Amino acid sequence: MLYKTLAFFTIGLMLSSCNTEDKLAVEVFETAASGNKLTEVTEFAEDEGAGVLILNPEQRFQTITGFGGSFTEASASLLNRLGPENRKAILQAYFGSDGARYSLTRTHMNSCDFSLGNYSYAPVAGDLQLEHFSIDEDREDLIPMIREAMAISEDGFKIIASPWTAPPWMKDNKDWRGGKLLPEYYDTWALFFSRYLDAYAKEGIPIWGFTVENEPLGNDNNWESMHFTPEEMTAFVKDHLGPKLRADGHSAKILGYDQNRGEELKDWVNAMYTDKEAAKYFDGTAVHWYGSTFDWFPDNLQFAHEKAPDKYLIQSEACVDAEIPKWQDDDWYWSKEATDWGWDWAPEKDKHLHPKYVPVYRYARDIIGCMNNWVDGWIDWNMVLDRQGGPNWFENWCVAPVIVDPDQDEVYYTPLYHTLAHFSRYIRPGAVRIGFQNPDDSLMVTAAENPDGSVVVVVLNQEASAKNFKLTLGERSTHITISPQAIQTVVIPSHNQSSQKI
Known part of the structure; x- marks a missing residue:
């Protein structure tokens, strides 16, 4: 029984x-x-x-590299103006084990529009060996922000560095904006990348990779920029940057292109990967999202993947652009009211790509659409901006997931912060x-x-x-x-x- x-x-x-x-x-x-x-x-x-x-x-x-946002002088300078509790809370929110757990980030080499002014780590004209190279400009803001984030992050994160321009003395127009790198400075500019890696390593900050040039197609000469054709960038990487980094013992990844995902993306990956000698130096392709408020261009992403299936395909910059942030107004971020640069300035043939949109949907749709079309990393732009959408020396106002009022020591976590965290917190590197x-x-x-x-x-x-x-x-x-x-x-x-x- x-x-x-x-x-x-x-x-x-x-x-x-x-x-x-x-x-x-x-x-x-x-x-x-x-x-x-x-x-x-x-x-x-x-x-x-x-x-x-x-x-x-x-x-x-694809294997996921990570998700995250960008360290800019604008964001870092704002953190310096906040009280210590709010400064720490924001970095905890982005990098802490109970926060968004950002795993892939970006920063700028030399100044960009989201800097307090124009500067270069190589300010002395004719300094071919970069004997006067210095990252002192970053010591007050960028370096402390990155170090504090590193101390908070339990799993660590990768950093991609991008130049907006070489110093004006290396360019044909001698200006921060527009122009091209003169061929006689190709070796010096390649050395610049190597010196940057060494300088940041001495600060205890390893740089995982580079994009060769932010937006090489230009931005109408509005802020720091430098132009390359696909063939020019490929030649620079093949004959100068790639060999120099290897000769100096650096393993940092090199990502080509770094602009929008329209038809021009095909031209760039064709140039980068058709020449096998050049292709061995390119570790992947970087793209931006500003070509449309709703279209993630799946066909072009598929093309880029098929051209180089063993390479990275990373979305390196995105933001709600051409907008002043809405302060403590969650409803706006869920409403179809936002406009971007193309709302006013896109050529007529491209106007249909730039209607009003819902900011939350734009982020979520784009990340999902990118992931489903072989993108392995997705990086937002500024982590922190003020109520004006800056600081930005060109007054190119944009929105960040976290908005602050440094004068009142107040912080607003917009719905965009939570949208990004739905991916970065839970989908981990190596997924x-x-x-x-x-x-x-x-x-x-x-x-x-x-x-x-x-x-x-x-x-x-x-x-x-x-x-x-x-x-x-x-x-x-x-x-x-x-x-x-x-x-x-x-x-x-x-x-x-x-x-x-x-």
Whole structure:
């Protein structure tokens, strides 16, 4: 009798385990126009008629390099003006274990528009060996900001450095804006990159990679810039920059292009990767998003990947541009009111690419669209700006995820901060994008498997009503409801895959 009782008890445990294992264990975090801000949600409708979102971890794509934002003199100078508590809180929010956990970042070499003025680390004309090279301009703001972020970050982060221009004395127009690097200074400019790596390393700051030139197509000579054609940049990397970095023992990655994703992207990757001798020095391609407020140009991203499938494809800059930040007004970031540079200035043939847009959707759509088309890293622009959208010496006002009023020592975390954190906090470096089947065209989806085996799904609902879906992984599933106008990150712990159904 005792054996029968034990047998029935054991069978009961097995059936209970079986029922439990049919249920997919998840953690769900939501940011929504209605007020959730990375809020954990646990109540979902059991809608048997909902579409089934099926995950396929066996279908694997690119390895993720990271997500994050940029260290600029503008941001760093604002942190210097805040009280110590708010300064630390912002850096914790970006890099702390309870924050966005940024893992991929960018900074500028020499000045850019989001600097307090024009400067170069090589100010002395004719200094071919860069004997007067100095990064002293960065010691008051940029270097302390980066160091403090490094101290806060438990996992660390990669830094990409980008020049907006060589010093004017190396250029044909002798100006900060526009013009081209004179061929007689190609070797000196390559040396400049090597000296920069050495100088920052002495400060305890390793630089992971470079883009060769920020926006080599130019910006109408508005602020610091320097022009390259695809062929000129490729020749500079092949014959000067690549060999110089290798000769000096540097392993920093070299990313070419670094501008928008329109048809010109194809011209650049063709030039970079067709010549095999040049291609060996290029580690990848960098792109920006300013070509459209809604289109992530999937065909061009696919083209860039297919041209160099073993190289990085990193979105290196994005922001809500041509706008003054809205202060403590979450609703604006969820409304279709923002305009960009193209709203006023785009040529007529491109006007359709620049309608009014919803800032939150622009970010979420672009990151999801990029991930689903082989982009492995995504970097926002300034981490911190003031209520004017600066400081910016050219008055090129923009929006950042965190806005501050340094005079009042006040901080506003906009919905853009939470939008970025839905990706950066949960999809970690080394994650691999995985396949899925999504029957609901109104939901945008991407998914990745982290190095620890956890699976992360990000879902965007732009509709005015809640949506139900059934999430399935293997033989397990769960019902999920996403609010109207919302982003959700669904985290599936690794034990869901390692355990076997009885």
